[in-house]
Amino acid sequence: MSAAVLESATLPSSGTSLGNETDRMVLLDFKKRISEDPFHIMRSWNDSIHFCSWAGVTCNRITKRVLTLELESQKLVGSIPPSIGNLTFLTGINLRRNNFHGELPQELGRLQSLQHLNLSVNSFSGKIPTNISHCTQLRVLELYSNKLIGPIPDQLSSLLDLNILLFDKNNLTGTIPSWIGNFSSLCSLYIGGNNFQGSIPKELGRLTGLQAFSVAVNNLSGMVPSSIYNISSISIFGVSQNQLRGELPPNVGFILPNLEQFHAGGNKFTGNIPASFSNASRLRYLNLPENDLTGTVPGESLGRLRSLVGLNFGANRLGTGKSGDLNFISFLSNCTSLEGLALYDNQFRDELPSSISNLSTQLTSLTMEKNLIYGSINRGIGNLVNLTLFGVSYNFLIGKIPEEIGRLQKLGELYLNDNKFYGPIPSSLGNLTSLTELYVSGNRFEGSIPPTLANCQRLLALDLSRNNLTGPIPQEVIGISSLSIYLLLSNNYLTGSLPAKVSDLAKVVELDVSGNNLSGEIPTTLGNCIMLERLYLENNKFEGTIPQSLKSLRSLEEMDISRNNFSGQIPEFMGKLSFLKNLNVANNNFQGELPKEGIFLNASGLSILRNGRLCGGIPRLGLPPCSNIKAHSSRGLLVPKVVIPAACALASIIALSCFIVTCSMSNKPRGTPVSSRSYKDWKSGVSYKELVESTNRFSRENLIGSGSFGSVYKGVLPSDGIVVAVKVLNLQQQGASNSFIRECEALRSVRHRNLLKIITTCSSIDNQGNDFKSLVYEYSVNGSLDVWLHPTDDEQSQRERLSLVQRLNIAIDIGSALEYLHHHCETSIVHCDLKPSNVLLDEDMVAHIGDFGLAKFLLEATDNPSQSQTMSTGLKGTIGYIPPEMFTGKRPTDGMLGDGKSIHNFTAMAIPDHVMDIVDPSLLIEAEDADAHDDRYENEVQENPITNRHDHGLVQGRKLDECLVSVMQIGLVWDSHALKHLEDSECLWTLLSTK
Template structure:
């Protein structure tokens, strides 16, 4: 496994000893097809062929392997129908078939696999309805994923039999009808993903039983009605995406609804109320019917008498405000209705002490960024001032404004407002006012000199994993969850900003490009959707195909992410002096896999550990709200933990290498990256806590 074996899978594999119990050939470069006589290996309990280039049909003979417990066919190029003979594998506990090209319907015979714990059929070309026999398979307790297919029909009510299931993902299909009431019986669910379908109706009240939910995504459907208040009672819910539906009425304020970074509501035009940070309109108050007319008159008469005074006062305040704005020569662009009031040029000058060099905190693609303190309320912000003398800067300003009109995500840098005005010399002035990121850029944390970065302030492994997941989540949102697919085009450590809790926010959309999505599938952009632009990005992070004239695509962002991920864990940038004479950071790390990963990762990561009595609950198991430790602990972790730590780092580097593959077609999509990185982090947390943490 993971040896880079190439060539065709030999048919003689089927002639190996019938006593063979485990055959694992995963993560290699093998092609060809599974031999028709694979059923000869009747004592096989585990067959691992994942992560190769195998294709063709899966032979029916595979159903003869009735002792098989684990079948891994994922991440290949298998096509044709899923053989119904898989239903004969009654000992099967794990079945992974995701990221292939399987077609046709899901065979109902899979319901015969009464011991199945996890099933993944995602990212194929499956059609037809979800079989009731499968969705009601009560043995499923870890995960059932059928996302990114073209499944139709309703979600069968038999889903209520999945009482032990931890994750249900049927996102990005063509499912219709209502969310079944029976789903409320799945009381062990931690992750529920129904997004990107055509579900309608209201959120069933029965879902109030799903108190263990950590993630719930029902975005991009046709759901309506009010958002139920019981969702605010879910204590462990960390992510709730309700965006792009038809919800209406007052948004609750408790629980998850009190955390603006944990909830997405964009695209629900009839919502009101909620916490102030969400900037929804105030809910209108219905006038109560009263039988006591006299009491009503006592209220109405004073209001009517004071109305002329209120109107006059309003006109006076408005006139003063307009005059003040006129004196400041400021015209504030507000491309998103949720943005705060704009700032004048003079206010920004005062906030930055005249754009003093002491307040300069960085330079972007088309301008400089200053730290500022707004005089009126004392808020600390970052102000990006565009250098309009540079070609393309004005268009960059427009592009960023367009991007910010439609996107909002916890891991994207939030823009407060935009300012388009005239400076004191009469020149055009354009700027974006952004939230200030207390901990600066990822680049500063990765590449500070030893004198600037004391040992206690190095990024820990868990912080690096969390940041990597944050960045991947941001790209997944841009690529797969926006109304129009967005390609960032300039992902690099200096464009990843860290807030006071070390949560990562991707910024600088000056080079962002929009991809018009296919009309027949608005929620799932394909990797080859492109627009024609020139070479864009930063040296070292630009995918090689851009240099050969290829068009911009989301796979270009994937390449940049792969380079960034490898950089985060090796501590070496792609333009490091050691990378010359044809040696790249991709080649340097790829050559170290799988047995020499310790030779290329940052040495301090191999010695990092926590005291056994450390309160592990301080490390958030999903988000990355982990606080910076005052000191880092370094000691020999012991041979067993060292081996498992090496496996964790190996997995991370493998993802980086896969994402930065030379051929775009070999790169992972960002939704796959997010899932894999989350699994690696969960495994690492279990390593640290000795398995005490339950996910």
């Protein structure tokens, strides 16, 4: 029976065999729309058993008609067929937390017995079907976390029996319908995270049984209607991140006595914090950040809230500017469940009270940055044994840091910077073995750097700059190998040399020892810091030459060695560091001819002042000519004539061999895996409000992609105008939170030019009181490799074809990143979800691997075979990146491969004689263009001297088949027997580096 017949058939009465057959055919039609089924749920949907026994299907025991379809969290990919409307006895559908897409069929309106419809946490698009209005028995309608657009249809006003209405986290527009106020049975209303405008309808005040009310993260304006505050049954109240104004009702705790969560941050509320909140005795979360609240904090009344867990008053204008502003803290000691207290960015002017030590021992986060707080840190700080985050930066605190701070064994982030602390840095900080970020810069600390800091082997960022520290840099501290964000020791009075043990900082991105009294030569071991992007040695007493070992710093972007005593010639390799954008060698004693490539061609990024004996260089630098340079200087760039077939074969063999070799697991012993941490920020913090602003409230127009665990939006950070990609985790999706942790663990410990660069993270609470986690990356202008390999018709017309040489370059980039992850990390990392959609291309078409949400850390080698087996079988991910896909243009799951064929055997069957039959058609067009091209391109491939990447030239059509055979043969070398013949990947990468 065809789908068209199913859609138009008139169903017989219940219990008839024809009616049962109709249900069976609908289910088979549903199964046909499923394209991915990783848990093999659909295997049971066959004729060997009755359809009432199929997984997820429940039938009436007598009539055998389908009553419910329950397929939550099965990772199914597919769409809902229109024939679903023929299951007219259906009372419930639950497809929550899958990957269904497409528009919702209007035929859902034929399910007039439907009581529960839950399609949340999928990727449904289009408008909400108006015909759902015919499902008048609906009690539960949950469509949250999809991509639905348009207004809420007025036709839905007929659903008068609704108990739960969840439309949040879509892209709905228009205004909030006032007729929702007619749903007298409604107890939960969530419509936040959309693009609703206008005011909150006062008619919603008629929902006298409402328990959960959230309109957060919209564009709502005006005042919250008094009728809403009068719904005494409300326990969850969420209006955060809108443009709402006015004052909070002074009697809010009396008129909302059942409050458990109150979220109103990110608005324009003014006035005082109502003391009446204390009457809501079950209140657990009170979040009012980023408003214009003034006055004092009603501590005495808030201290009566024994169930209080989170209190956030950050970024307001609280405080009187007089002594006593922090007296309220002493009352909060009665809140024995308090876990988070945020008072940052206000106008509190008071001495830091000793009563902080009496706060709940459950406290994990205490942030008081950017206030006018003075005094010193009391020894009682050691009582807060569960603190993971303590921040008092940008205040006027003074005195010594008590040794008792070393009792905070769980502390992960400590922010003491920009105060007036003095005395020695406590050696007890070495007891904080969970510490990942330590900031004590901008104070008056003196004495030597405590070697005990070496005990903090999880440190990612250490900032001791702008103090009065003296003595040498301890070998122990320079050897903290976990440091990967930065080590900042600048503007102190440190002496001695830069220790050779700097080689242990193999993962550090920034090293700054400028503005000290350091001397001696640059240690050759600095060349081991291969992830270094920024190196600052200026304003010291260093001498000698720039060591040749620094040519290994291929990720270097900025280098300042000015105002030292360096001499000799500036090495040629400095011009070959392709990422170097800023170089300052001023005020030294360099001599000889200046290199003429790379950074030395960019006068705006180069400073060579006051090096009296330099010569040559580009004319814009104004240096004198070098009279002693021979006419046949060997420095000239030789551009060899390379025969195209040989170049293609060699490049493909090297690049793809490296890629395949690095896909195998290394058997070398590795260190223990890095552990989880608290993710307040990466380099500089970003707030939830800033992310909302930067993405236009996570609007549909800014959406650039979505996956199993969240969505990615294009944004512009308001603080500095940087264009970024914001990945927002869908924490309602099972595994998303673990995905966030895995991605942060992986990215915090790796740095490579072909890995997607993370700018910052945000771990906060959204305006509905839910956990919010996101990662902010560099924006990749050219999108993913997937959209280049498999463009839509519109995309095809808007961009150029991906050439063969570009594909080879991308393969080299991917192989380089994988080789680093597998063989050069302290703990080997396996990506587990490598596919074209996770390979991002920047403006120069350089590839960067992203999305480490499924990454695995390989433990040390074990003698236990069962453990090794468990380790390997645990590595799971999407069917994804296979080398031939880049050259055939076919997905691994492409139906055109034929029944039972993988892309592997599909390609193997075609080579060598039929390779041109399976090649991506766009490469054939390239070959035709090449045949017609000028003869001067016939026997050469040009090399770019700056980036060391092949130019995007044309490949001759009559040689293309030879090149592709070489490429695809390497791409097919997957099994372990073939891998043994490749043996040593390091040798291959040595060849690659000299390509």
